[in-house]
Amino acid sequence: MSLLQKIQHQRHDFTHRAFDRHIRLGVTGLSGSGKTAFITSLVYQLTQGDHPANLPFFDVVREQRYLGGKLSAQLPDMPRFPLEQNLQYLLQASPQWPPSTVGSSRLGLQLRYKATTGLRARLQSHSELSLDIIDYPGEWLLDLPLMEMSYQQWCEFSWQLFNREHRAALAQPFLQQLQDADLANDGELYVQQLTDSYKQLLQQYHDLPGAYLNQPGRLLVPGPLAGAPMLQLFPLLPQQAAQNTALVAKLTQHYDSYCKHVIKPFYRRYFAALDRQVILVDCLSALNAGYAATQELRQALRLILQSFNYGPSSLLSRLFKPQISKVLFAATKADHTTPEQHKALTLLLQQLLQQPLKHSQYQAATTEAMAIAAIRSSNSGFVQLDGLAQPCISGSTLQHEAVTYFPGDVPTNLPTPALFAQHQFAFIPLAPLPWQEPEPLPHVRMDHVLQFILGDKLR
Ligand SMILES: Nc1nc2c(ncn2[C@@H]2O[C@H](COP(=O)(O)OP(=O)(O)OP(=O)(O)O)[C@@H](O)[C@H]2O)c(=O)[nH]1
Ligand SMILES: [Mg+2]
Known part of the structure; x- marks a missing residue:
C-alpha cells in the first residue's frame, strides 16, 4: 500500500470510528400487540424496501441518500431473531402470521447512507449507523411490576x-x-x-x-x-x-x-442502554372484547409505563441510567379499519395513555403517537351504497375467506359501559396480504415510524 493510500485508509478508519454510532431500539408491547410482525417489517423495509415509492416519508430514502442496510454478524449472547423464517410464513401462497414468540432473540443491522452536511459529510464517502433490536415474549413484560x-x-x-x-x-x-x-x-x-x-x-x-x-x-x-x-x-x-x-x-x-x-x-439485559423505544398497543382487540378489556388494557399500560418511569426514583433509573430520547406509541393493526378511521384510532390510543402517562417522566423524551400496520392485511377502497361512496376494506380472514366490508367507526374516546352494552365492535383479524419478493412488504406508515425513530440519526 502506498503512503497516500495508507493515509487515506487510516483517515477512513479513523472517521468511521469517530462517527461510529449505535442505536438500541426497544420494541415493547403486551402479548399479541404485534412486536414480532413489527420487527420483521422494520428490518425488511430497511434491508429490501428502500424505494421512495415504498417509504415516501422516510427522508433518507426519499432524498436518495440511503445506501442500504445489512444484517450484522450474529452476536453470541442471544439467539438470532428468526427473520427468514418469519418471511417464509408471509411468502406462502396462503400467507400466515409468524407464530407467537417463546424466547428472546436479537438482530443487529448496519445502515449505510450519505450524510447531508457537517463534518461527517465532508470526511466520509458514506456514514454508518448500527441498529440493535431485541424481541421477547410479551408475557414477560408484565413481570416487571x-x-x-x-x-x-x-x-x-x-x-x-x-x-x-x-x-x-x-x-x-x-x-x-x-x-x-x-x-x-x-x-x-x-x-x-x-x-x-x-x-x-x-x-x-x-x-x-x-x-x-x-x-x-x-x-x-x-x-x-x-x-x-x-x-x-x-x-x-x-x-x-x-x-x-x-x-x-x-x-x-x-x-x-x-x-x-x-x-x-x-x-x-433487555432495557439497559435503550436509546429509543416503540410501544405497541392493540386497541382494536380491546374494543372487540368489551368494556372490562379496555379498562384492563389501560391498567396494564399504566403498570408497564410505571416500570419505565424515567424519574429519578424510578426502578429503571435505580438499576441503570436510561438514555431514552424518543418514544413512539403506535396503535397497531390499523389495517383492520378504513383509512379515515386512523385519526380516531390515534386519538383513542392517546386517551388510553393519558392517565398512565400523567405521572410519568415520558415528558423528558420526545414522543409521538400514530396508527400503523407493520404488515398490511387489507386494501382499502369504496363501495357504492344507496348512491353513496362508502369506505371499505378487503382482505382474507385467518381461514382465508375473502371479505369486503366496512368494519365500523373507531371511537375517539374510550366508550362507556352503556355504549358497549348497545354496540359490539367487530374489527376482525385478517391474514397478511399475498406478497412476493422482491416486491416491497406492504405496510401502513412504517415510513413515518422509521423517520421518527431514525430520521435524525441519518442526516
Ligand atoms: N392486520 C394486522 N395484524 C397484525 C399486524 N401485526 C400483528 N398482527 C396480528 O397480531 C398477531 C400477533 O402479532 P405478533 O407480532 O406475533 O405479536 P407479538 O407482540 O410478537 O406477540 P408475542 O410474541 O405473543 O408477545 C399476529 O398473529 C397477527 O394476527 C399488522 O400489522 N396488521
Ligand atoms: Mg412475538
Whole structure:
C-alpha cells in the first residue's frame, strides 16, 4: 500500500470510528400487540424496501441518500431473531402470521447512507449507523411490576383482578382449591399440584380476549426456565398470604427468587442502554372484547409505563441510567379499519395513555403517537351504497375467506359501559396480504415510524 493510500485508509478508519454510532431500539408491547410482525417489517423495509415509492416519508430514502442496510454478524449472547423464517410464513401462497414468540432473540443491522452536511459529510464517502433490536415474549413484560410488590401484595393484586366480572367465573375452581388448601404443607408435590392448577387458570385467561394481566409470565412462557423450582408459584388468597405458615414461606421465597434471578436480569439485559423505544398497543382487540378489556388494557399500560418511569426514583433509573430520547406509541393493526378511521384510532390510543402517562417522566423524551400496520392485511377502497361512496376494506380472514366490508367507526374516546352494552365492535383479524419478493412488504406508515425513530440519526 502506498503512503497516500495508507493515509487515506487510516483517515477512513479513523472517521468511521469517530462517527461510529449505535442505536438500541426497544420494541415493547403486551402479548399479541404485534412486536414480532413489527420487527420483521422494520428490518425488511430497511434491508429490501428502500424505494421512495415504498417509504415516501422516510427522508433518507426519499432524498436518495440511503445506501442500504445489512444484517450484522450474529452476536453470541442471544439467539438470532428468526427473520427468514418469519418471511417464509408471509411468502406462502396462503400467507400466515409468524407464530407467537417463546424466547428472546436479537438482530443487529448496519445502515449505510450519505450524510447531508457537517463534518461527517465532508470526511466520509458514506456514514454508518448500527441498529440493535431485541424481541421477547410479551408475557414477560408484565413481570416487571412484580419487582415493586411483595408476595403478599401480589396476592392482593391478583385476587382483586380475578374477582372482576370478566374473570370471576374462570377463577372459581382454583378459588375453591385454595379455600381447601393445607397451608402447613409445603411438600414438593403439593406445591406443584397447586401451581399446575394456577397455570391452567393463567392459560385460560391468556386465551380470554381482553385479559392482559397474566403473571408470572414465565409460568405461561417459561423459555429456558422450564422446570425451575421458583416457577412453583401462585397467588394464595390474601388472608392466607398474611399468615405465617410453611406454604406461605415457600411461596414467598420462590417469589423473591423469581424477582431477583429472573425479572431483574431480564430487565437489565433487555432495557439497559435503550436509546429509543416503540410501544405497541392493540386497541382494536380491546374494543372487540368489551368494556372490562379496555379498562384492563389501560391498567396494564399504566403498570408497564410505571416500570419505565424515567424519574429519578424510578426502578429503571435505580438499576441503570436510561438514555431514552424518543418514544413512539403506535396503535397497531390499523389495517383492520378504513383509512379515515386512523385519526380516531390515534386519538383513542392517546386517551388510553393519558392517565398512565400523567405521572410519568415520558415528558423528558420526545414522543409521538400514530396508527400503523407493520404488515398490511387489507386494501382499502369504496363501495357504492344507496348512491353513496362508502369506505371499505378487503382482505382474507385467518381461514382465508375473502371479505369486503366496512368494519365500523373507531371511537375517539374510550366508550362507556352503556355504549358497549348497545354496540359490539367487530374489527376482525385478517391474514397478511399475498406478497412476493422482491416486491416491497406492504405496510401502513412504517415510513413515518422509521423517520421518527431514525430520521435524525441519518442526516
Ligand atoms: N392486520 C394486522 N395484524 C397484525 C399486524 N401485526 C400483528 N398482527 C396480528 O397480531 C398477531 C400477533 O402479532 P405478533 O407480532 O406475533 O405479536 P407479538 O407482540 O410478537 O406477540 P408475542 O410474541 O405473543 O408477545 C399476529 O398473529 C397477527 O394476527 C399488522 O400489522 N396488521
Ligand atoms: Mg412475538
